[in-house]
Amino acid sequence: MTAAYPVPVRSRRGTGLGLVAFIASVTALVVGMVGIWLAGFLVGRVVRLVDYPDLIQETEAQLWDTLERAVGAVIVLVVAWVVHALVALWGLIQGIVATSLGRGRGWGIAAIVLASSGWMLLLAFTQHALLAGLVGLMPFTF
Numbered sequence: 001m002t003a004a005y006p007v008p009v010r011s012r013r014g015t016g017l018g019l020v021a022f023i024a025s026v027t028a029l030v031v032g033m034v035g036i037w038l039a040g041f042l043v044g045r046v047v048r049l050v051d052y053p054d055l056i057q058e059t060e061a062q063l064w065d066t067l068e069r070a071v072g073a074v075i076v077l078v079v080a081w082v083v084h085a086l087v088a089l090w091g092l093i094q095g096i097v098a099t100s101l102g103r104g105r106g107w108g109i110a111a112i113v114l115a116s117s118g119w120m121l122l123l124a125f126t127q128h129a130l131l132a133g134l135v136g137l138m139p140f141t142f
Contacts, residue, residue: 017094018104021111025091028084029118035080036122036129042073044133077126084122091115 046069095111098104 015104018098018107021094028087032084040129
């Protein structure tokens with residue numbers, strides 16, 4: 001006699017783990033971009049190129065004065081990068097876990113890609129934000 005064993009019912013696994021990882025990766029990118037934009041804006045507000053009417057006289061004193069005022073912008077920039085790195089690391093780890101467990105595999109893969117390549121987008125955005133802050137205040141006279 002053979003006993004019939006019941007077929008185990010596979011429970012449908014949710015996609016919540018992968019979705020949360022993707023949301024964390026997107027949040028890391030958005031928070032990093034907002035912080036970097038703010039740092040670029042602050043650099044533009046602090047470094048006023050009209051402070052240098054004549055670059056021949058007392059340039060070193062003016063430069064040190066400008067650098068003292070730009071410390072806040074640099075702090076905002078560093079904090080934005082650190083917060084981005086920490087949240088992206090969370091999204092990366094949770095994306096790897098979601099992919100390996102099969103709980104939101106597609107979202108997990110998207111989170112891994114976004115968390116591991118988001119820093120490249122932010123690197124380009126940092127250059128543009130800081131240069132836009134500087135160039136936006138340049139006195140153009142014709």
